[in-house]
Amino acid sequence: MKSSVLSDKPARLAVVRPRSRSGADAAADDDGALIEACRRGERRAMEALYHRYKRRVFGLVTRIVGAGDAEEVAQEVFVRIFRGLGKFRGDAALSTWIYRLSVNAALSHVTRRPKPMEGEEVLAQLPAPARAPRDPTLSARLEEALAALPVGYRSVLVLHDVAGLSHEECAEILGCRVGTSKSQLHKARAKMRDLLGADLAAERRGEVG
């Protein structure tokens, strides 16, 4: 019988965690009534729709374009949502359509502005006082590493791993094939492993929360 490298203890194995959709299945019927009210220009319905999706839109946009431009882009997204509801045909979930508008607006914004630094230069360029005292949690370091990813990798990782969407949803939102979404996510995760090597090692040693 083969023994693990760690002789007297069985090798710890990563657990496969089933993905759970974070979509709005339960609220689909509510969305329909809300959409109709918004199309009639009812301000209370529009504000309700805004509050229902504001965190998802703002979170996605912030993690793609960065905190500095997120508010402007989020405004643009919601204007497109309300001005475009007449075109929403209901052949996709409202959340998927909203995510698609959010990603398109974020990517348009990124391609229009001067190309930012990508890769480890972003992390290295942070001034020392901003990095210490540093929130030691992996999640905090993960946010910084996300900002350093190429925007294509960042988009799919935010949609799949952060927002919890399926590859089918990611592919529909990003306008690519499911296989492309999967391969891009795989590369994004590998890049994140490179960027967070030291933090992951500390996590393994139980040094961080």
Add this chain to the structure above:
Amino acid sequence: MRCGDVARLSSAYLDGELDDRMSSALRGHLRTCDRCRVLVEDEAALVRAAGELEPLEPPAELWAAIEDRLADAEIADAERPRYWMWWRAARPYLAGLSLVGAAAAAALFLWQREAGESAAAASEPVPPPVALVSSRSHEEARASELSRADRRYQETIAELRAIVETERAAWTPEEVAAFDARLAELDARIVAERARLSVGGGEELATSAAGRDPLYAAYRAQIDVLSAAAVGELGAR
């Protein structure tokens, strides 16, 4: 199962996309390979941490800012030309008819525009009788007619551009880039044709109707592209 296989399949394994046998083979490799075990555990930690990221709360004033922008957009809609209102009303019936629809849309748009001009002209007061013998020569009349045709093409293109501008917000960056490239190509063709017809290098164009055919063909090609884009047929032409 080898280390290269684990590196390639780690994401699929963590996302539950491998079948039972492949998953078992991968786990079997992890039992005997520390390097791969660390790789997969690190990726699992990243996926877990990403899923646990806190939702980001937008600033409290974001909704007020959105309302202001919507108000500005509605005011801008109210100030658009009448042809835009006609176009918006006709669009749902033309969308989805592909190239035939786009051509019909362009023809209808031009007809409606000319009908509007005719109605405007019909409503003008009847001019007083003029002398039967006009002092305008045949050449001047033809030049005037060609100039009017050129102006109407350009005005139609400008109005279609304004309509398409309202549609662009919903396009993907790739669609915007492809459309802009096609439009730039046609712009260059129009500029080249106008330069070829230019009299003395100025804005005045030669009055040969036949000589203007390539220019008018370029105008019509641009109208086709713009009218197709206005009904959502971005892949047309």
